[in-house]
Amino acid sequence: MEQSRIALPIGTTLDRFIKKKQEDFPFATGELSQLLRDLALAGKVVNREINKAGLVDIIGTVGTQNIQGEDQQKLDILADIRFSRALQKGGEVCAIASEENENINIINPQAKYIVCIDPLDGSSNINVNVSVGTLFSIYRRKSELTDQVSIQDALQPGQNQVAGGYILYGSSTILVYTTGNGVNGFTYEPSLGEYFLSHPDMIIPENGSIYSINEGASPHFSDGILDYLSLCKKRGLSSRYIGSLVADFHRNLLKGGIFLYPATKFYPEGKLRLLYECNPLAFIVEQAGGKATNGEKCILDILPDTLHQRSPFFIGSPKMVDELHNFIKHDRF
Numbered sequence: 001m002e003q004s005r006i007a008l009p010i011g012t013t014l015d016r017f018i019k020k021k022q023e024d025f026p027f028a029t030g031e032l033s034q035l036l037r038d039l040a041l042a043g044k045v046v047n048r049e050i051n052k053a054g055l056v057d058i059i060g061t062v063g064t065q066n067i068q069g070e071d072q073q074k075l076d077i078l079a080d081i082r083f084s085r086a087l088q089k090g091g092e093v094c095a096i097a098s099e100e101n102e103n104i105n106i107i108n109p110q111a112k113y114i115v116c117i118d119p120l121d122g123s124s125n126i127n128v129n130v131s132v133g134t135l136f137s138i139y140r141r142k143s144e145l146t147d148q149v150s151i152q153d154a155l156q157p158g159q160n161q162v163a164g165g166y167i168l169y170g171s172s173t174i175l176v177y178t179t180g181n182g183v184n185g186f187t188y189e190p191s192l193g194e195y196f197l198s199h200p201d202m203i204i205p206e207n208g209s210i211y212s213i214n215e216g217a218s219p220h221f222s223d224g225i226l227d228y229l230s231l232c233k234k235r236g237l238s239s240r241y242i243g244s245l246v247a248d249f250h251r252n253l254l255k256g257g258i259f260l261y262p263a264t265k266f267y268p269e270g271k272l273r274l275l276y277e278c279n280p281l282a283f284i285v286e287q288a289g290g291k292a293t294n295g296e297k298c299i300l301d302i303l304p305d306t307l308h309q310r311s312p313f314f315i316g317s318p319k320m321v322d323e324l325h326n327f328i329k330h331d332r333f
């Protein structure tokens with residue numbers, strides 16, 4: 001059944017919004033609704049931890065590394081725990097695939113959803129008071145409820161997402177998500193402990209005046225990428241790069257722009273992770289009228305082989321992504 005696009009007024013609480021949307025499905029069991037609420041609740045807890053990061057002794061690395069060989073920040077681990085715990089209590093999720101864990105974490109073998117998550121994105125920015133985020137994707141498991149949950153349940157193309165979203169812990173905290181019927185953003189009001197609809201039916205501008213890329217890596221970019229960047233400069237576009245994917249994406253979603261993370265010498269497959277970084281944003285951007293590709297095909301069409309696989313990532317305003325493609329079509333990926 002088609003979900004209705006009946007606009008709910010600005011200021012509607014997230015809970016009410018989720019409930020209203022569920023009413024579009026007479027046979028809905030409410031499990032997805034509960035799952036979204038669980039993620040939103042964990043987001044509140046993580047928001048609180050981040051906001052006091054400068055006050056208590058929870059910043060800095062813990063001296064361990066995650067599966068990608070990167071330093072784990074204490075808040076990386078904390079956020080991972082908060083989200084896992086919320087999903088465990090909720091009971092709607094059979095397993096979680098997290099950036100912070102090598103394998104899937106099976107939590108309720110009888111449940112029908114599986115979640116892929118980057119609990120804390122942009123974590124190198126925590127210690128310097130710069131915006132960070134959380135990214136999540138929700139899928140229906142592929143296996144029968146009676147089967148064992150396996151990694152195959154997580155290895156699905158982004159097209160299969162039931163919902164995708166992010167929380168940006170920025171100058172204010174905002175939760176943006178889609179269930180495949182448009183994109184809505186909810187700003188968090190900490191004194192009330194509620195998210196309120198602030199950005200209904202988000203649409204990305206067709207074109208923009210911002211390009212976002214880590215140009216420090218330009219000695220390793222392909223000629224196609226370099227030529228495209230020259231064009232951006234010739235046109236007087238603004239260069240904006242925060243280094244937190246969620247924050248860079250959110251700005252471009254609102255203002256129009258393109259974000260690029262191509263393959264480089266250090267990251268021959270690109271740096272960003274398909275399952276929990278590229279896919280949720282690709283789902284959102286397509287729902288908002290934008291595009292997301294790996295330079296060759298749509299991100300959402302890629303069938304993953306491994307949990308932590310990386311991909312080159314180009315995402316943003318549709319005309320900008322199309323134009324970029326004219327420059328990189330002879331690049332080898």
Ligand code: AHG
Pocket residue numbers: 070099118120121122123124214243244245246271
């Ligand atoms: P994470 O903190 O989850 O590991 O993600 C960091 C990512 C992403 O947020 C950002 O877009 C990118 O790393 C920045 O990478 P560079 O420092 O190579 O530009």
Ligand code: MN
Pocket residue numbers: 118120121122245277
């Ligand atoms: Mn990340």
Ligand code: MN
Pocket residue numbers: 076099118119120121122123
């Ligand atoms: Mn992370």
